Amino acid sequence: MHARPALTGPVEDYLKAIYELESRFGAAATSDVAHALDVAPASVTGMVRRLATQGYLDHVPYRGVQLTPCGRQAALRTIRRHRILESYLTGVLGYPWDRVHDEAERLEHAASDDLIERMAAALGHPTADPHGAPIPTADGLIEEQPHRTLAELPVGETARMLRVSDKNPSLLRYLAEIALQPGAEVTMVARAPFDGPITLRIGNSEPVVGPNLAAQVLVAAMPSSGLRSADASGSLPSTAASKPKSRKPTAR
Amino acid sequence: MHARPALTGPVEDYLKAIYELESRFGAAATSDVAHALDVAPASVTGMVRRLATQGYLDHVPYRGVQLTPCGRQAALRTIRRHRILESYLTGVLGYPWDRVHDEAERLEHAASDDLIERMAAALGHPTADPHGAPIPTADGLIEEQPHRTLAELPVGETARMLRVSDKNPSLLRYLAEIALQPGAEVTMVARAPFDGPITLRIGNSEPVVGPNLAAQVLVAAMPSSGLRSADASGSLPSTAASKPKSRKPTAR
DNA sequence: CTCAAAAGTTAGGTAGGCCTAAGTTTAAGG
DNA sequence: CCTTAAACTTAGGCCTACCTAACTTTTGAG
DSSP states (O other): OOOOOOOOHHHHHHHHHHHHHHHHHSSBOHHHHHHHHTSOHHHHHHHHHHHHHTTSEEEETTTEEEEOHHHHHHHHHHHHHHHHHHHHHHHTTOOOTTSHHHHHHHHTTTOOHHHHHHHHHHTTOOSBOTTSOBOOOTTSOOOOOOEEEGGGSOTTOEEEEEEEOSSOHHHHHHHHHTTOOTTOEEEEEEEOTTTOOEEEEBTTBOOEEOHHHHTTEEEESOSSSOOOOOOSSOOOOOOSSOOOOOOSOOOO | OOOOOOOOHHHHHHHHHHHHHHHHHSSBOHHHHHHHHTSOHHHHHHHHHHHHHTTSEEEETTTEEEEOHHHHHHHHHHHHHHHHHHHHHHHTTOOOTTSHHHHHHHHTTTOOHHHHHHHHHHTTOOSBOTTSOBOOOTTSOOOOOOEEEGGGSOTTOEEEEEEEOSSOHHHHHHHHHTTOOTTOEEEEEEEOTTTOOEEEEBTTBOOEEOHHHHTTEEEESOSSSOOOOOOSSOOOOOOSSOOOOOOSOOOO
């Protein structure tokens, strides 16, 4: 870990994307990274080799990629910068939450640590960004809340909206319209069978949304007890709310 | 002017540097640009050719370079961004004035126009940055104040401090220490002959500074009359306060 | 007016990051 | 087990922006 060279923009983006894929799927596949960064798979292979020789990740050809502690640290630093920037843009400069992602994406590579910490201080050291994503601490600790998706919420139950991806502006605009934002209380009123429309209650309104949308919204895992409640539609038989639903790339 | 491609970071830096050299010397010499950007002269030649073919400047080989209206516009846009960023960093985030330049230098290439305008609005649309440099308007108009250097101020006269370069942190720290900041009233108390030390009065203190420093500080041209006042030291015989002291590169 | 130093340019090369096209390897179905 | 599609990698280029070294032009001192 002896004084690595300063990270360039692209490198930070790769590490960040790999971190995010890894925490969702357990490992990052070349093609997923390529898709996330909108580059050709061949470009990923090349960059991954470079990052592996520099100690940021382990790469087993054809099998996937995983961050080393050092790479994870670098990724979390970038994620912290990104989320503090998003928080600052909405909290201080009045940006709508659907437009902060792109701006933060560019600024996160240019801002100094000093600037980031000044922004964090101005906000009172927030622990989550405007979309509900947790902000890693300066020394790389991140606290994930236990959660499930809104789609999984049993009919009749109420939960607190926790988080949604920052990457889809039109989704975010729509969510703002129906007041489904982090912290909001949302009740599962009804769910039509065969992946049909879902009726929610948020405050006094009862928006009807698609299952696709509901699957993208995370809600707090449990205000109360365990998770017994047989209801109509198909719900995942998975045990609890830990994420790594290992997909294909198995690295190692 | 029909929709040119988005400017990359380096390109913006070249245009900005050329603009600044041009407004100081009337034209920009290759080696001056190279020095300003800390690159080799050969690199400047190459980039200049590219910018010339793209219509941002006119280049007469061996004779210098000059911005086209289009290039000037681009340069002023970058300068506006830079100066608003500097203003915001000091005004809102509490940066000391000697540390804003580097930060702004990086951010100016990453921030969107929207962000810049939000910052300007948050500051009440300032017309000068923390070092006293005028901020061009969004449509590229810049208003230079008439000025002379502090070194030229006749003994006994008082002037308002107008401006100093943002590029020398230790100079800025020293100026802050003696309270010589834009808007401050400064009186020329005495000037030792042969480019000797200069005694000033600022508020209740009488700092003594070198002629080198005094030459870098600009003061408002005239609170009152014309400029008769024979005094000891050598003062430039130039007519008034218009700057372009044409040096070598004569372009055209 | 000459001629060397200074300033500028050309030539050729490096490195980062990307691409397409053409192989390899893996996984999955028959 | 064989075969084929999908995933991945290699090979070979391109472009930007930089460099050094060698050459040309301009300038200014004598």
